[in-house]
Amino acid sequence: MxxxxxxxxxxxxxxxxxxxxxxxxxxxxxxxxxxxxxxxxxxxxxxxxxxxxxxxxxxxxxxxxxxxxxxxxxxVNAERGALIGVDIAETSVHAELFDLALTVRHSVERPLPPGDVRPSDVVDALAGAVGELLAASGTDRARVLGAGVSVPGMVEREGGVSSFSPYWSWHEVPLRALLDERLGLPLWLDNPLRASTVAEMWCGAGREVDDLVVLTLRAGVGAGIAIGGQLYRGFTNSAGEWGHTCLALDGRPCTCGNRGCVEAYVSLRGIAETWRELAPGDARATGPDDAVTVAALARAADAGDPAAAAAIDRTGRYLGAAVANLVNLVNPQVVVVGNQVVDLLGERLLPVAYEAVGRHALALPHRAATLCRSTVPHNPVTLGAATFALEGFLDDREVFGPVSRMRKAAKGGAGAGG
Amino acid sequence: MxxxxxxxxxxxxxxxxxxxxxxxxxxxxxxxxxxxxxxxxxxxxxxxxxxxxxxxxxxxxxxxxxxxxxxxxxxVNAERGALIGVDIAETSVHAELFDLALTVRHSVERPLPPGDVRPSDVVDALAGAVGELLAASGTDRARVLGAGVSVPGMVEREGGVSSFSPYWSWHEVPLRALLDERLGLPLWLDNPLRASTVAEMWCGAGREVDDLVVLTLRAGVGAGIAIGGQLYRGFTNSAGEWGHTCLALDGRPCTCGNRGCVEAYVSLRGIAETWRELAPGDARATGPDDAVTVAALARAADAGDPAAAAAIDRTGRYLGAAVANLVNLVNPQVVVVGNQVVDLLGERLLPVAYEAVGRHALALPHRAATLCRSTVPHNPVTLGAATFALEGFLDDREVFGPVSRMRKAAKGGAGAGG
Structure with a gap:
């Protein structure tokens, strides 16, 4: 309806x-x-x-x-109140305090325990990080208008439930209810794809356009889609699982259980695997931490290692074909690429990827689409999460909307300004 | 904006x-x-x-x-006026006259010349078909509220220009201007993907839901997308080119010049090719007309031919993986499959395809999506084209909107009904 x-x-x-x-x-x-x-x-x-x-x-x-x-x-009245944005990532929780102008005032990072993380680990790390943020910045909890929390995987937003985690063995965790007791703040949950997208809409490439796709390229891979200036969520808030679209039928195994997914090629893990394929004996390609491996890949390519350069080239071709799929299907005005993979490999990766998009996309949607790197300062996920809290505040019927208007009418005026 | x-x-x-x-x-x-x-x-x-x-x-x-x-x-007042819907396909022009209740009153089909069709061939066939429709049904041209025309490929809708044809060597053909002189009717141009989608929205599976994907499977393959009860067009009216998303990197050559596109596997041509791969010596798989070949494939499978059954199974797996990509990316409420491929092979093809969607799609969007066959009677493309004319009529500022309201105000009334 x-x-x-x-x-x-x-x-x-x-x-x-x-x-x-x-x-x-x-x-x-x-x-x-x-x-x-x-x-x-x-x-x-x-x-x-x-x-x-x-x-x-x-x-x-x-x-x-x-x-x-x-x-x-x-x-914007920066001092009207504070917002908190939290990025729950695979190995750590990153929390930031913003003023209402969306400027970062304070940052905190807390590690998560290695291995299978339990919901209580996340709740403890998050509550600790928020407490530290408030104490260190001297912010009264009552001044915080709300906190947005990005949780990896699938999130049932209305209920504040983490339905599925790509990293940890949990299902249907009522994370908002668990956090509510500990934080005492209005809370909004969603995932990093959508957080990154609203960050671009409020502070990045999406400020000027209404139809855009925002790609997240880190341990997980996915796309946020905005249409007509609004985030597109899909029927059950799970649109954008571009990382789990099939690029190479019967190809490489993916963590989701399928084969040939985009994520199996262009995530940190996928890129490390491509390097191992091309340099079987190279010890630098075999570390346990994929982000460390990809950073080593960038250094090796810079030092003139041909297998490293070839691994980045091949990743660029994978990425280009996968971006072309989005360009052909969604016909967006702008495609923003960002996050760890781009931070580590962007200078070498993106020219190859853009050229491959040109080969794979149809002429008309390709001409229409501008490809660009994210210009959001700091972490787009924490910023986007804070923006969810801002949007939540703008939805507050006590401050805006009929209740507020009735109250004003009772006072005999229609409000200042005008 | x-x-x-x-x-x-x-x-x-x-x-x-x-x-x-x-x-x-x-x-x-x-x-x-x-x-x-x-x-x-x-x-x-x-x-x-x-x-x-x-x-x-x-x-x-x-x-x-x-x-x-x-x-x-x-x-609906069926007798308020007539609408015409035209489907320009690869080998023929199909035109239908509808009443305002969107019931077909008369149909005409005219062949297009074999080989490379020129714009004038299409204009001649179309003008002839419309003239015959009006004459045979005894409809006065003045009673026709408008005609919608579906043109294969990419259409610049505002200008009424066929930008690119997948079948014929033409570019940037001002088809509406050419037709205007011959028809003397309000004209709306768009492509079959979008025509099929609005047909579902007004008369099919999209009547009950607002977020749906409508797949066209015939010589060309593509998806129409409706979001929030509105057709999603993309930035330059070319969204939905699902047929030219890459399913099998470095796979089969496609007519678009790329390799591994969905269309190369699940179009009439692609299905015929799969049959030839599995039955290299079978003369039934080598005819020049792909629709005839696929009809023969259906008969062969019904007669117990194992290679024919295997070709349909393999096509079902291709189709399922490609549909799963849409389910994961778009997270729709309903996916409608229809057109020639489904008419010819549906009974055998769709169970295999649905099962493959289940294997390839993520659990949450898969549970959310209902897969179904089109229930639009007759040709969804002509019906959808007629619906474009209906929407155009509803946009007429002489009948609706400020001009009409001013006229009514001048008459001193706000209209009947209420």
């Missing part, structure tokens, strides 16, 4: 207005926001009044408008 | 209301439509008034409502 009630549209437009103020080159006027969103000036003025009233936006001076009334410049 | 103006939303909701009346099990009340769409009763009443005023809907009796006021039953 579609939901296009006026309430839903108001909510989407509220996100959109704020996203444009974040994305703007500097402080933006209401006219600038109206032009950037395609919304009417009256709608923008109305939504802006609500965001000013809630203290999310402030007016920061005026700009001349060529003879007319000076236009107020809108800016 | 997003466009979420009140005008856009009104237009989308107008489609949605009408789609639900088409989809309904019988005549629906405004209350039924409100429940099915999630729109408010007031919005539905307002949009219904507009559709009654335009003569698209009629009130067809009343139903009891358990003590309250009897509720008017809404129905």
């Amino acid at each position: 579609i939901r296009r009630t006026s309430q839903d549209i108001r909510r989407l437009n509220r996100f959109e207005v704020l996203r444009r103020v974040y994305a703007g080159p500097g402080a933006m006027s209401r006219q600038d926001v109206a032009a950037a969103t395609g919304l009417s000036f009256a709608t923008v003025a109305n939504l802006t009044a609500e965001l000013l009233e809630a203290g999310v936006l402030v007016e920061a001076g005026h700009e001349e408008s060529g003879g007319g009334r000076p236009r107020a410049r809108l800016a | 997003i466009r979420r103006t009140s005008q856009d939303i009104r237009r989308l909701n107008r489609f949605e209301v009408l789609r639900r009346v088409y989809a309904g099990p019988g005549a629906m009340s405004r209350q039924d439509v409100a429940a099915a769409t999630g729109l408010s009763f007031a919005t539905v009443a307002n949009l219904t008034a507009e559709l009654l005023e335009a003569g698209v809907l009629v009130e067809a009796g009343h139903e009891e409502s358990g003590g309250g006021r009897p509720r008017a039953r809404l129905a």
Whole structure:
């Protein structure tokens, strides 16, 4: 069933207005926001009044408008509150404290125990990291508007349940309920593919475009998809499992149990395996930590090792063919590539990959798609997770929406600003 | 730039209301439509008034409502006008005349010349077919609200240009402009993937769900994608080229110039090739017409030929792996499979394919997705093309929208119905 009630549209437009103020080159006027969103000036003025009233936006001076009334410049009120973003990765928990302008104020990393991690290990590490963040930055817990948590694998978002983990032997873990007791903060759970995508939408390549695909290339591999300026989740919040699409029928075994998956070739593990195939006797290719191995691969290629260079070339061709599949199927405006694999191998890998996309993609969608590296500063997963908390706050019916409007009406006014 | 103006939303909701009346099990009340769409009763009443005023809907009796006021039953006014849907295929042009209830009233098929077809051949065949349709059904051209035309390959929809044809050596052909002179009808061009998808949305499996993938399996292979009850087109109207995603890296050559594409394995041509691989000496597998060959394959398998049965099994495994890629990436609610390949081989092919989807797809999106055969009667491409004309008519600002509302305001009324 579609939901296009006026309430839903108001909510989407509220996100959109704020996203444009974040994305703007500097402080933006209401006219600038109206032009950037395609919304009417009256709608923008109305939504802006609500965001000013809630203290999310402030007016920061005026700009001349060529003879007319000076236009107020809108800016995000960084001090309105704090947001926390958490990236639960394979071997560690990374937590960051952001202000409302999405600037990192403090970072903490805690290792996870080696081997099979239990839910309580994650909860302990996460609660510890958040406590340390608050203490070290001198932030009162009450100032935190919410925390977003990225959990690898499949996440049942409404219920806050980790349905399936690619690394650990757990299923249907009610992670939000477990964390709730320990954190006492509004919590939003989702996975790193979607966190990276909203990070691009608010702070990266997705600021300027509405249709984009964001590739995550690290231990796990996947795609986040945004359509019409909104994250596309699929029917059960599991869209984007590009890492487990088949690129080479009956090919290499993948951790998912299948063969020939994209992830089996372009994840850290897959790249290490390609190096081992091409340099069977090379001890540098056989370490237990794939990230360390891929870092060694980059150094070996830089030092002129031909097998290392060939392993990166071959990975580029795999990656290019797999990206071309997305270009042909989704026809996006922008494809963003990022994360560990790109940080370690990007300079050598991406030119080969882009050239392979050109060979494999159809001409029209290939011409339409811009391929680029992520420009999100720091860790896009923690930033995206914090953005989920921001979106959650913007959904708060006590602050926005009918309850707030009724309260204001009872006070006899429609809010400041306007 | 997003466009979420009140005008856009009104237009989308107008489609949605009408789609639900088409989809309904019988005549629906405004209350039924409100429940099915999630729109408010007031919005539905307002949009219904507009559709009654335009003569698209009629009130067809009343139903009891358990003590309250009897509720008017809404129905589509089949006699409001005619629609034409045209399927330009590889070897013929198929045109059908529909009434406004999307029931076929008359069909015509005209062959295209063998070999490299020129744009003028298509225009001649199409104009001839439409003329014959109108004459044979005694339909006045002025009663036709519009014609939708499905053109294979990539279509620049706004300009009505056939950018690229998979069968013929033409590029950037301004087909709408060429047809305009000959037909004198409002024209909408798009490709068979999208036509099949809107056919499912209005008359098939997509009536009940908003997120679906519709697979076309004939000479060409591709996917239409609907998200949130709307056709997803991609940035340059070329989304859905699933047939040209790579399933088997460095595999079989494809007509697109690449290797290992899905189309190279599950199109009529690809299936014939698999049969030839498995039965090298079999003359039945070597005919020039792939549809004839695949029909012979079905008969051979029915007669107990083991190589023929193996060719269908192998095709089912290819198809299943390729469908699993869509399930993992898009996470749809429904996947509809249809067209020639399914008509010819469905009984044997689909059980094998469905089983292979189960092996290749991840558990969560696989559980979420219902796989089914198309239930659209007749040719989904002509029906979908006619539906494009219907959508075009619903977009007509002379009939709906501000011009119409201003005209009504000038007359001093807000329209009948309500």
